[in-house]
Amino acid sequence: MTPLILALILGSLFSLGTFLLLRRDLLKAILGVIILGQAANVYLITMGGISGTVPVLSDSSSLISITDPLVQALVLTAIVISLGTTSFVLVLLLRVYDEHGTLDIDRLWGQL
Template sequence: MSAFVLALVVGALFALGTFLLLRRDLIRVVWGLAIVSQAANVYLLAMGGIELGGFETVPVLAGHGEGVPETTDPVVQALVLTAIVIGFGMTAFALVLSYRVYEEHDTLDASELGDRE
C-alpha cells in the first residue's frame, strides 16, 4: 500500500510541476521547476528504500555480524539533501531573474516578452 501512495505522490508532483511549467507567467514556471525538482527528490528517496515499521537508529557501520538490521542507503539521502540545497539556490536565483525581467519590461507574461524586440 505504501509503494502505491509514494507512486501516486510522485506522479501528482510531476503532473503539477509540468502543468506549471507550461504556463505563460514566469513565476509559475519557476514554481513548476521547483516542484519537478522536489518530485525527483521524492522519487530518489522512494527508490533508495524507506524502512517502514521500526524507528530504530542503527549506525551505518554497526558491524559485520548477524543480527544487524538493514538500514536505508545513506548515499541516496546525502544526494537528496545536496539536491535540496542546490534546488533552493536555483529557485532563489530564478526568482531574482524574474524580478529583474519585471523591472525591465513591466510584465512577466512569456508571450509578451517573446514579441518584444
C-alpha cells in the same frame, strides 16, 4: 501501501510541475520548474528503498534491515543546490519584471 502512495504523490508532483511549466505566467512556469526539481528529489529518496528502519547502526540492528542512507545524503545535497538556484531564479524573475514590466510569457517572448 506506502510505495503506492509515494508513486501517486510522485506522479501528481511531476504532473503538477509540468502543468505549471506550460502556463503563460512566468512565475507559474518557474514554480513548475521548482516543483519538478523537488519531485526529482522525492523520487531519488524512493530509489534507495523505503522499507527499512532508520539508518543508524547499532549492535542490535543488522545491515539488512536499514534503509539505504546514501540516497538521503544525495538528496540533502540536491536540496541545497536547488535552494541556491531557486533563490537565484526568483531574483532573476524580479529583474525580468523590472526590465520588461510584465511576466506574461507571450508578451516577453512573443515578439522575438
